[in-house]
Amino acid sequence: MTSIIVDSHRALTDVVPLVQFRLAGLRGRSRRAAGVAAVVIAGLTLAAMVVPAFVPGAVDSPQAENIVVLLPTAYLAFLVATTIALTVASGGRELLPRDEGVAFPISPTTDHLGALLLAPLNIAWLMQAWAILGATAYVVGPSGLAAAQVTALLWLVTATAVAQLVAWCVEWVRRGRHGLLLVRVSGVALALAAAGLVATGLVTALLDRSPLWRVVLVALSGSDGGWGRWLVGSLLLLATGAAAVALGAGVAHGVARRPARDESRAEGRTVSARPEPRSELGALVRTDRASVWRSVPLRRGLVVIALLPGSIAAAGRLEWGILPVLPGIVAAGAALLFSVNAWCLDESGALWRESLPVRPRVMFAARVLVQLELLGLAGLLTVLVAGSRAGGAPTGAEVASLAGTVVVVSVQVVARTMSWSVRRPFAVDLRSARAAPAPPLSMASYSAYLALTSTLTGLLFTLTARAGGPMPALLVALPLLLLAVRRLLITARAWETPAVRAQVVATVSVC
């Protein structure tokens, strides 16, 4: 028992130097950007916790009553989404990438705590957290606000710890004998069960019975003087969170003792030879495409991103007119898998590739095409899945808006990410299912930017979807597309400068 306490204490104290090490790696503009990002995130969180409480209509409007009813569902959705994100990432992001950390005695407990610490550094987590904090503030109002937000924050922490625990458990199973098959079959079974609930119309009834209304009641109890209930409930949440953190550490140790089977399988796999490529561009596209689909985190992430938002939209029976907002979210999510640091796909092979006799523009075009293909495919799949329950046939305006948003956000996102990739490359080993293409703070700022711009573009197309014909969608798409293409061409020109390429190649080839 004493040794467990000593080990846990040591693991906890090890987190600090690791965080300091990561922060020390940020220099110049990146350091300033990280500082700005931290201040913005803290500011927005504080605003979400306070401002809605003072908005007209807070507490006792019909809208506030509706939000109270929906709040348990929002709390549950946060838990589910965080669990899926951490499970897909095989237990969450690493505080120190595997190849960098291999020389240091980092315990699985430290790794676990690091993953917990990094979990909020993505826009999906932050947006949901802000929504929960904002909605809680809106229904509680100024009286009892502090107590309610303490409970809401405790829920965010506890739900993340529970999600992390579930993610470790899934990873432990995945790394066992027949684990891959078991996890895949379970995943499909869960998806089918969810689809069954949606098809039979039982979702609402089930959500009404969500036990999370108790958490909401605890949060609200401070505002009506129920301090005893608030204290007990909040302490219970705290205890649950602490237990999840402790259990998660235990399972993380179990995971560390098992080899990562899917990664090992990917590294040992044999691929049938294909016919000779017909053109230079074709040969490069083929290599880049294989680099994406043979990477465990990229393949897994792409499948989830292409299917999950569409499935949720289908479950909610979103109408055709709302669907244009989805491809933007999907494109932003897919771009965060590798596009924000697109040249990292080659890793140390970048040196050899750069020595090959091919025009830089062709190499650039190949990488752009592969990303457009992935983002476009993911967007299209999302629209198809979401549209399967949208009801009725879409109008011409809706079809044009959907096509416009898929094309525009794909080009916009790729134009932006290629610019980042050329200006700020990082050395990343994408073999690990827990790998991210950039350091955590950079990922947070990338995800915030992409989510904001893609959502705005999507919203624009939801307006054109209401028009009488397809022309407004085309008129909106054309200038946006031209602007994005212009950005792509500027980056392509920069890529043709040997010194710029040399910097990118030297950076990504360190892996």
Add this chain to the structure above:
Amino acid sequence: MSAPAIEVTALSVRFGVIEAVRDVDLTVAAGAATALVGRNGAGKSTTMRVLAGVLPPTAGDVRIGGLDLRRHPLAAKRATGYCPDVGGLVPRATPWEHLQLAARLHQLADGWQEHARALLDRFELGAAAHRVTSGFSHGMGRRMSVVLAAFHRPSVLLLDEPFDGVDPLGVEATLEVVADARSRGAAVLVSTHLVELAVHACSEALVLRGGEVVAATAADELAGEDGARTYRALLA
């Protein structure tokens, strides 16, 4: 008289305040093999990267087969085969896919496959030809990088640390590749910190220290105990 296959004049490479390579002159004739030797950080790999067209020089001229590397980068790259000092393989592609890509970009006529297979077999990589390279050991990766540098029969062969972590059979195969290249008239530049192997593979040697050439000598002069003493004195 034909131009040297590799001709470097007053080459300098600067990274910010660090001058990695300073005023290096280097000439390798067709059919000759020269070793670049020196301690870690001497500027060997930086010089090799410049010659491979991966890194632009800060100053100086580089000619590959008489072509100015700055003005004719593609033509120079077509004439060159490069084994980088680290990695050098796209992690999720197979050796055969690497060869297919290189063959297409070097515009090789159909029929290259047979030679490539023979080379893979010579380096005992035939059985792994369709395995993704991320699972390769360090030695396998090095051997594959040599295959990629040599398989299109370049007129300039640049091998950066080709013996690093490679087993004796791999070393032997690499030495054969160097000998083959020389016999068909290619210029070979081998960068290594393993002087004994450099002496074995090359006829000339350039000793680099702190980014500068401190000696240009016949490789034999660095052989044996006397050579080792000379070499150590040059590095000090």
